[in-house]
Amino acid sequence: MDLDAFFAAVEQRDHPELRGRPVVVGGGGGQDQRGVVSAASYEARRFGVHSAMPLRAAAALCPDAVFLPVDGPKYAAVSRQVMAILRRYTPRVEQLSIDEAFLDVTGSEALFGPPETIAASIKSAIRGELGLTASVGVAATRLVAKVASDLRKPDGLVVVAPGEEAAFLAPLPIARLWGVGEKTRVALAEFGVRTIGDLAAIPPDALRRRFGEHGAQLAERARGIDASAVAEPQDAKSISHEHTFEVDTSDREVIERTLLGLSEGVAARLRAAGLRAGTVAVKVRDSEFSTHTRQRVLAEPTDLADPIWRTSVELARPLLHGVRVRLLGVAARNLGAPSQLALFAAADEDRRRRAVEAVDAIRRRFGARALTRARLLDADVPEPFERDPDRLRDDDPKPPLGTG
Numbered sequence: 001m002d003l004d005a006f007f008a009a010v011e012q013r014d015h016p017e018l019r020g021r022p023v024v025v026g027g028g029g030g031q032d033q034r035g036v037v038s039a040a041s042y043e044a045r046r047f048g049v050h051s052a053m054p055l056r057a058a059a060a061l062c063p064d065a066v067f068l069p070v071d072g073p074k075y076a077a078v079s080r081q082v083m084a085i086l087r088r089y090t091p092r093v094e095q096l097s098i099d100e101a102f103l104d105v106t107g108s109e110a111l112f113g114p115p116e117t118i119a120a121s122i123k124s125a126i127r128g129e130l131g132l133t134a135s136v137g138v139a140a141t142r143l144v145a146k147v148a149s150d151l152r153k154p155d156g157l158v159v160v161a162p163g164e165e166a167a168f169l170a171p172l173p174i175a176r177l178w179g180v181g182e183k184t185r186v187a188l189a190e191f192g193v194r195t196i197g198d199l200a201a202i203p204p205d206a207l208r209r210r211f212g213e214h215g216a217q218l219a220e221r222a223r224g225i226d227a228s229a230v231a232e233p234q235d236a237k238s239i240s241h242e243h244t245f246e247v248d249t250s251d252r253e254v255i256e257r258t259l260l261g262l263s264e265g266v267a268a269r270l271r272a273a274g275l276r277a278g279t280v281a282v283k284v285r286d287s288e289f290s291t292h293t294r295q296r297v298l299a300e301p302t303d304l305a306d307p308i309w310r311t312s313v314e315l316a317r318p319l320l321h322g323v324r325v326r327l328l329g330v331a332a333r334n335l336g337a338p339s340q341l342a343l344f345a346a347a348d349e350d351r352r353r354r355a356v357e358a359v360d361a362i363r364r365r366f367g368a369r370a371l372t373r374a375r376l377l378d379a380d381v382p383e384p385f386e387r388d389p390d391r392l393r394d395d396d397p398k399p400p401l402g403t404g
Ligand SMILES: [Mg+2]
Pocket: 002, 003, 004, 005, 006, 099, 100
């Protein structure tokens, strides 16, 4: 399930005079045109406005658009209402971002009917109770459901029958395949790959030689193969990301860079959920499989990567003496809504937040790897919004949220 033009749709719902008009949500709103578009209504998209575009460019394309600031707490509250509707149909709801979720309805058919009936019922509940439209994809795997949900926006409902995955994907442009970013798309173009079917036709061995492990994964994805299960639900007690190294390491640079990537992922999930962390924890597992965790209460709750990263580096440092690290984890705990009284906000807090909102908007549109810190280039760290398969075997609580 993926809501349509979410932030803009909420504003049009709450301000009837904006319905049918181009609405652009982003930055500080009004005359302030720094920052980027976080969401554009479909009326604005007709002018070529899209998310992650600079607000100035959007204003040039569509001068009559209504520009509104990002109201994070409001969108987070509506998001919680949407997720509550989804949980009526199954407890197996995995929230992927502020406006997207996977549902495993395997056990729900006796009560609610076949999956396409459940999908239609969810769409009408969201429309009737919350005044918003959602697009839903129904399929036997997360991967294909995700692609299907995106195909007929807005207000779409696309059902892919089991066994039809490869045939469904084949004619679609390669950019539609979840997990294929711009860099991979360009590299695949050298192979003459334009559609997902072109990719599926390449022998998996050739893809592995050219793209390594990612290539093997691409070959499977192109056929709609995705064994990942919808994540088990859990309370929002913590949000954590982990990374297992292919080869155990004691390289401080690699360790700090990995902690940065994990902190970025955790911070992005906090922002998508409208939460801040009061406590940061790290987990270090060494080559002997002994696991150590340390945590610290922050002076000021945060949803930014930098303080989470700096704290995690300090916490990890004493755990690293003479060990080779197998796994690193960063967790945000002690979660709460942002305080109304930001008395101690740093002078540059506003600028920093604007930059972070711009990054979030770009990643929502172009994927988690679209924008990264120079320090993380070529680093072997997981995508912020994709689950680390290793965590499925881990005793750590799984994060309730992601975004993309
Ligand atoms: Mg959406």
